[in-house]
Amino acid sequence: MGSAWVRRGAWVVAAVVAAGILAWAFYPRPLAVDVATVARGTFVRTIDEDGKTRVRERYVVSAPLAGRVLRIALDAGDPVEPGTLLATLVPTDPVLLDTRTEDELAERVGAAEARRLGATAAVRRAKVAADLAQSELVRMRNLGTQGFASGQAVERAEREAELRAGDLAVARFDEEAAGHELAMARAALSRAKQTSGSSAARQRFEVRSPVAGRVLRVMQESEASIPIGSPLLEIGDPDTLEAVVDVLSTDAEAVRAGAPVEFDRGASATPLSGRVRLVEPAAFTKVSALGIEEQRVNVVIDFAATAAELARHHLGDGYRVDARIEVARRDDALLVPTAALFRQGDGWAVFVVADGRARATSVRIGERNATQALVEAGLAAGTRVVVYPADAVRDGVRVSSRR
Numbered sequence: 191m192g193s194a195w196v197r198r199g200a201w202v203v204a205a206v207v208a209a210g211i212l213a214w215a216f217y218p219r220p221l222a223v224d225v226a227t228v229a230r231g232t233f234v235r236t237i238d239e240d241g242k243t244r245v246r247e248r249y250v251v252s253a254p255l256a257g258r259v260l261r262i263a264l265d266a267g268d269p270v271e272p273g274t275l276l277a278t279l280v281p282t283d284p285v286l287l288d289t290r291t292e293d294e295l296a297e298r299v300g301a302a303e304a305r306r307l308g309a310t311a312a313v314r315r316a317k318v319a320a321d322l323a324q325s326e327l328v329r330m331r332n333l334g335t336q337g338f339a340s341g342q343a344v345e346r347a348e349r350e351a352e353l354r355a356g357d358l359a360v361a362r363f364d365e366e367a368a369g370h371e372l373a374m375a376r377a378a379l380s381r382a383k384q385t386s387g388s389s390a391a392r393q394r395f396e397v398r399s400p401v402a403g404r405v406l407r408v409m410q411e412s413e414a415s416i417p418i419g420s421p422l423l424e425i426g427d428p429d430t431l432e433a434v435v436d437v438l439s440t441d442a443e444a445v446r447a448g449a450p451v452e453f454d455r456g457a458s459a460t461p462l463s464g465r466v467r468l469v470e471p472a473a474f475t476k477v478s479a480l481g482i483e484e485q486r487v488n489v490v491i492d493f494a495a496t497a498a499e500l501a502r503h504h505l506g507d508g509y510r511v512d513a514r515i516e517v518a519r520r521d522d523a524l525l526v527p528t529a530a531l532f533r534q535g536d537g538w539a540v541f542v543v544a545d546g547r548a549r550a551t552s553v554r555i556g557e558r559n560a561t562q563a564l565v566e567a568g569l570a571a572g573t574r575v576v577v578y579p580a581d582a583v584r585d586g587v588r589v590s591s592r593r
Contacts, residue, residue: 220590221582225543226527228565228573233525235518235559236452237445241435241491243509245426247363249401250409254378255295256418257281257395264405270425272366274399277410277422281395294418295379302372309365316354316361323347323354349448349465353492363401370400403427406507428507429497433464435489435513439473442487444517451491454512455503462503463494466515489515518557524565528558529577540569541576541583543591548576550585 253259260278270276330347333339374397407424410416433453437445445466453462468490476486491513493500505511530540531553538555541548553568569575574591576583583589 220588222592223576223589224578225574225591226577228526228569228571230522230571231525233520233523233564234516235557236514236516237437237441238514239435239437240512241433243431243433243505245428245507246430246432247360248424248426249367250421251276251423253416253420254374255281258415259410261413262408262411266405266407268405270399271402272399275396276399277397279395299375299379302375306368306372309368313361313365316358320354320358323351327351367400431493431500433491433511436486437489439485439487442469445469445489445515450516452514464491467492525562526565527577528563530575541579543574546588548583548587548589
């Protein structure tokens with residue numbers, strides 16, 4: 191009798207154990223999810239676009255008179271100084287140097303004089319601006335020493351002084367080039383007036399460099415007969431590089447002069463920095479790779495790196511660059527990954543992980559970038575949220591963090 195009760199009890203225990211195993215096997219397990227923590231940090235929103243470099247000031251040297259240009263010995267990359275011989279012209283026969291041609295050369299002299307006057311006025315304006323920026327820099331440094339100005343304000347004053355000094359150098363560069371163009375126009379007019387015979391007409395006319403720099407391009411390398419105004423060479427200083435990045439006109443509204451820019455040079459190279467100098471006021475139409483017409487605006491950016499640093503990065507005229515233009519920044523901001531956000535009605539929501547369950551929580555979001563969003567309300571620092579929530583994640587579902 192006793193053994194029968196023992197066997198019966200054993201069967202009961204076995205049945206209970208089997209029922210427990212089955213219950214455990216079919217009990218809903220927590221969903222494995224990716225979890226991130228809401229934290230405070232610096233929020234930066236950028237506009238990422240590609241652009242190209244260009245020499246800031248380039249000059250196309252053209253033929254001041256019609257004739258035959260002898261073969262140009264210079265090649266792209268050769269250095270030149272003011273007065274360096276660029277090309278030699280043999281004027282055409284006097285029959286072409288008629289009254290109409292003489293009047294045209296006289297008008298060229300007038301236009302060159304007007305350009306030189308404009309360049310001289312630009313130098314005066316740039317000098318006044320540079321002196322004012324330098325005075326402001328001295329004042330801001332004094333205020334910073336006394337604790338009445340922030341370091342950021344002093345840095346802005348330093349940047350402004352650097353930009354104005356650069357503008358002054360460019361204006362003086364333009365004035366020098368305008369003076370050289372005027373001299374060439376006067377020489378061409380004088381030669382046209384003095385030419386009286388075929389022997390005089392065949393006197394050689396030397397075209398010399400108006401500025402210092404390097405030959406960027408030779409447009410007329412071989413000897414040939416050319417009309418007046420034909421381009422011969424292109425000259426510029428490759429050490430004065432700038433970048434031109436075209437952005438959507440809707441994005442250009444957020445870009446401001448002086449905004450910091452970072453140029454990505456690849457994983458193996460240190461990024462280059464720069465500052466926005468100008469947002470061009472006119473847009474243009476560009477067809478995207480998908481065949482969509484877009485209105486885009488050129489943003490001109492100055493490199494903060496020196497010429498030696500640019501050379502180490504092997505940057506030259508017309509090179510492609512990837513730019514990140516900073517348009518918004520906020521320190522000590524509450525940040526949530528954008529991958530955790532999903533639409534809930536007209537607003538945003540996240541799944542907060544609390545007590546092992548996902549809880550749908552409405553949040554108010556400010557600005558966003560590609561990876562993060564500003565939290566205006568609804569979350570606190572240290573809150574754990576589900577990122578990339580799958581369709582199976584619902585309010586109240588048990589979840590576990592996936593390693």
